[in-house]
Amino acid sequence: METTFLGRKRKRLEAAHADIGGHSAGGSHDEHHDHESLKTFGFWIFLITDCILFGTLFATYIVLRGNTNGGPTAEELFQMPGVIASTFILLTSSFTSGLAVLSMNRGNVKGLIGWLAVTALLGASFITLEITEFVHMVQAENATIGTSAFLSAFYTLVGTHGLHVSLGLVWMVALMIQLARHGITAVTKRKVNVISLYWHFLDVVWIFVFTIVYMMGVM
Amino acid sequence: MAQQPNGSHGAGGHGHSSHKGHGSFKSYLIGFLLSIVLTIIPLVAILKDLVEGTAALVVLLVTAVLQFIVQLLFFMHLNEEDKPRYNLMTLIFGLVIVLTIVAGSIWIMTNNAVAH
Numbered sequence: 337m338e339t340t341f342l343g344r345k346r347k348r349l350e351a352a353h354a355d356i357g358g359h360s361a362g363g364s365h366d367e368h369h370d371h372e373s374l375k376t377f378g379f380w381i382f383l384i385t386d387c388i389l390f391g392t393l394f395a396t397y398i399v400l401r402g403n404t405n406g407g408p409t410a411e412e413l414f415q416m417p418g419v420i421a422s423t424f425i426l427l428t429s430s431f432t433s434g435l436a437v438l439s440m441n442r443g444n445v446k447g448l449i450g451w452l453a454v455t456a457l458l459g460a461s462f463i464t465l466e467i468t469e470f471v472h473m474v475q476a477e478n479a480t481i482g483t484s485a486f487l488s489a490f491y492t493l494v495g496t497h498g499l500h501v502s503l504g505l506v507w508m509v510a511l512m513i514q515l516a517r518h519g520i521t522a523v524t525k526r527k528v529n530v531i532s533l534y535w536h537f538l539d540v541v542w543i544f545v546f547t548i549v550y551m552m553g554v555m
Numbered sequence: 556m557a558q559q560p561n562g563s564h565g566a567g568g569h570g571h572s573s574h575k576g577h578g579s580f581k582s583y584l585i586g587f588l589l590s591i592v593l594t595i596i597p598l599v600a601i602l603k604d605l606v607e608g609t610a611a612l613v614v615l616l617v618t619a620v621l622q623f624i625v626q627l628l629f630f631m632h633l634n635e636e637d638k639p640r641y642n643l644m645t646l647i648f649g650l651v652i653v654l655t656i657v658a659g660s661i662w663i664m665t666n667n668a669v670a671h
Contacts, residue, residue: 343614377641377642380642380645381645384645384646384648384649385649387649387653388649388652388653388656390653391569391652391653391654391656392656394657395656395657395660395661396660396661398657398660398661399660399661399664403624416602420598423594427587427590427591428587428593429591430587430626430630431583431586431587431590431630434578434583434586434587434630435580435583437578438578438579438580438583438651441611462588463567510648533631536626536630536631537631539626539630540623543594543619543622543626544619544623546594546619547615547616547618547666548619550599551597551601551615552612552615554601554602555601555611555612555615
């Protein structure tokens with residue numbers, strides 16, 4: 337049952353890929369190019385709406401950050417060495433995802449998958465650092481999401497960013513498998529461009545988390 | 556087949572503008588170095604107590620916004636977009652909404668007698 341479903345899905349995918357190859361060979365390549373760039377633009381609009389989501393969480397955090405309810409304050413809680421390390425890790429991963437796109441534009445599949453793997457590893461270390469920080473805060477400092485309005489807003493904002501990064505990791509692994517199977521086609525090319533945009537966007541959000549939550553917290 | 560779309564993209568790119576919508580290693584490297592510098596500046600300024608109060612806030616926000624612009628230009632290639640610039644327009648529209656939400660929330664909550 338499952339194999340027939342997978343088989344059917346695979347056949348459809350192969351047909352789609354063959355279709356793209358055939359058309360670009362036939363000369364009506366522009367039509368497909370337009371279709372793929374339209375999808376990239378659709379993803380850009382999603383990123384803008386995601387900006388608004390983070391905007392509301394930032395607004396909530398800024399309004400509530402003084403309301404500690406007798407619990408620990410930002411200055412007591414934040415440990416900057418880990419935060420600084422994760423900032424540089426995410427910054428580097430934004431750079432390596434750009435290098436993945438460069439490899440793709442040169443037609444280098446191995447380089448593309450390699451740089452995506454480096455990006456995913458850096459993303460995984462970022463998430464590991466974040467989870468370690470959260471566990472330390474809950475266990476050692478007794479600072480849970482229910483302790484104060486400040487901590488509710490903090491965990492929601494930073495946790496939402498962390499969830500985005502985790503989702504990006506799963507997506508990146510799936511894309512690496514697709515690339516290993518199909519190589520660089522019009523479809524996988526668009527997907528790599530889109531995930532690279534997503535990754536840069538997450539880095540941008542982190543810059544503001546780092547500035548508004550952590551730096552202004554310990555200032 | 557895998558070569559086909561890539562080949563035609565590459566040819567098109569070299570035809571009228573060599574790095575349109577793609578970026579080069581140099582531009583990524585410049586963007587990366589600028590980002591690192593713009594991260595180190597606020598770190599040193601705040602953690603070494605070189606600036607305080609309002610000046611510190613200005614340093615933090617200016618470097619963050621500059622880094623946002625660096626990422627947009629060097630990593631997301633927003634300046635290499637063809638006209639009409641729909642990407643830029645949606646971004647500006649989104650930023651107007653975000654700034655309204657953030658500034659409006661701060662403004663109304665600092666003037667809210669019930670919350671204090």
